[in-house]
Amino acid sequence: MSTSTIHDIGYRRYDGPRLGRGYLVRSLYVHNVRAVWGLGRPARAKVMPFLLAAVMVAPAFMDVGAVLLTDRAEVLMRYSAYAIYLQVVVSIFVASQAPVLASRELRFHVVPLYFSRPIAPLPFVLAKFAAMVTALLTMTAVPVVVLYVGGLIAKVPHPLTHLREFLLALVGCALFALVIGALGMAVAVLTPRRGFGVAAVIAVFLLSSAVVLLVQNIAEFRTNFSLAGNAGYFAPFNLVDIVQVRLLGAERTAEAVPDGFISGVLALLLCAALVGGAVAVLYRRFRKAGLS
Amino acid sequence: MNATIAAMTYRAMLGRRRALLLLALPLLLLVLAVVLRATGGDDLDTSVQVLEKLAVGTILPLLALIAGTGVIGPEIDDGQIMYVLTKPIPRRTVLLTKLAVALSLVLAFAVVPGLLAGLILTGTTANVAPAFGAALLVGACAYTPVFTALAVFSRNAVTIGLLYALIWESLLGNFAPGAGAASVQQWALAVADALTSASQVDATVKLAAAVPLLLAAALGGAALGITRLRSLTITGAE
Numbered sequence: 268m269s270t271s272t273i274h275d276i277g278y279r280r281y282d283g284p285r286l287g288r289g290y291l292v293r294s295l296y297v298h299n300v301r302a303v304w305g306l307g308r309p310a311r312a313k314v315m316p317f318l319l320a321a322v323m324v325a326p327a328f329m330d331v332g333a334v335l336l337t338d339r340a341e342v343l344m345r346y347s348a349y350a351i352y353l354q355v356v357v358s359i360f361v362a363s364q365a366p367v368l369a370s371r372e373l374r375f376h377v378v379p380l381y382f383s384r385p386i387a388p389l390p391f392v393l394a395k396f397a398a399m400v401t402a403l404l405t406m407t408a409v410p411v412v413v414l415y416v417g418g419l420i421a422k423v424p425h426p427l428t429h430l431r432e433f434l435l436a437l438v439g440c441a442l443f444a445l446v447i448g449a450l451g452m453a454v455a456v457l458t459p460r461r462g463f464g465v466a467a468v469i470a471v472f473l474l475s476s477a478v479v480l481l482v483q484n485i486a487e488f489r490t491n492f493s494l495a496g497n498a499g500y501f502a503p504f505n506l507v508d509i510v511q512v513r514l515l516g517a518e519r520t521a522e523a524v525p526d527g528f529i530s531g532v533l534a535l536l537l538c539a540a541l542v543g544g545a546v547a548v549l550y551r552r553f554r555k556a557g558l559s
Numbered sequence: 560m561n562a563t564i565a566a567m568t569y570r571a572m573l574g575r576r577r578a579l580l581l582l583a584l585p586l587l588l589l590v591l592a593v594v595l596r597a598t599g600g601d602d603l604d605t606s607v608q609v610l611e612k613l614a615v616g617t618i619l620p621l622l623a624l625i626a627g628t629g630v631i632g633p634e635i636d637d638g639q640i641m642y643v644l645t646k647p648i649p650r651r652t653v654l655l656t657k658l659a660v661a662l663s664l665v666l667a668f669a670v671v672p673g674l675l676a677g678l679i680l681t682g683t684t685a686n687v688a689p690a691f692g693a694a695l696l697v698g699a700c701a702y703t704p705v706f707t708a709l710a711v712f713s714r715n716a717v718t719i720g721l722l723y724a725l726i727w728e729s730l731l732g733n734f735a736p737g738a739g740a741a742s743v744q745q746w747a748l749a750v751a752d753a754l755t756s757a758s759q760v761d762a763t764v765k766l767a768a769a770v771p772l773l774l775a776a777a778l779g780g781a782a783l784g785i786t787r788l789r790s791l792t793i794t795g796a797e
Contacts, residue, residue, distance in 0.1 A: 457576075478587065
């Protein structure tokens, strides 16, 4: 005699509109963009990103000021060179903020909570990556816009050339954001311990740039120009510079770049591989964390 | 000194894959030195460049930053430091032990490889290798306490340390000579400058000024770290 029944104790069903997966991914993206800048967090989380952003745009303002005061257009920095001149600041920014996105949830073991909602690891990871790229794009593109607008105010000659260079430099900025963000996030997700992530990311950027510069200097000194050019493939900022020079028609900023259109294509392929590899690393790490 | 705290700190610094990160930096320097030696690019100009820019200018501050903040920063962050601080051990001992561990790591992973790289590159020419070895040693003794104190003071210690080592010392030091006077890197180079006869080594600070400043950085860092750790309170994570 089984009399067990399921009692209807009067909970109401939700039958309002469902916002869907797109909404979930968008919310995660917005949340992560805010997290990079420390918005919605205490003031001490905001200090570093905004300080670094200020350090990043300050030279652009000073440069525009110099152009306006001296009335010499050639003082205006090249748009495509800006991110490379200030690569240390970009590196510190990505080193200090990539662990915020890549390892905080891992450290506090809350990733399974995200995956208890209808979101798959890949969109989750892509939302994080897109947030980092957005933040880096802000870092690299805003000073370039400042330079361009400053140039317009100062009425520098050849406005059409400037417009073309400006737009191509923005493409370069997007590529910088993608490559730097990918490398930073991939290294940060592999070193979740606090402090170590920051150090590991900065070590990758700084040492690759320092060693490549050293090799290029020595190679040029010994007139081995092909080695000097090819060394550029091994540091992220140089890699994007190769694309800028060979595919986007920019002037060279790094010590040396390899010759020919084909080297630009190769550099672009390497950039794509870097981004793809980084997303794969992030995906695998977060999927594993979501299972536990 | 407390052997248990030292052992725990070593385990936290070298456990799992972290030792690889520490090992990768000096290995790169040594590989570069061997390659330069093998291809005959080890003239004095290049060698001094490598030792000055890469060993003293990059690897030393990076390792001092990783080791100096790593011995205490993560523990303060996640609150584990409480388990150490609530034991009847003077906080002075806690900090000095951790400082000693950090210093030994910097010695092992930056100073010794730097000296080796110097020997590979220059041999005994003009005392360049021992001079840079001494510079790395005094640099390590000044950087590490400063960064450890920074880790006790701030959660953003690594980023602040990077801003100091990369932007203040490297970028501003090149443009504004005034910034060079307040730079551990230049003080360390002053020691190297005094010990070698090679004219390529040049520091913006005189030795007579550098030595007291190095001492002040080392002792001041340790003292500030102890003072702050004495009154440390743990707040919520992040």
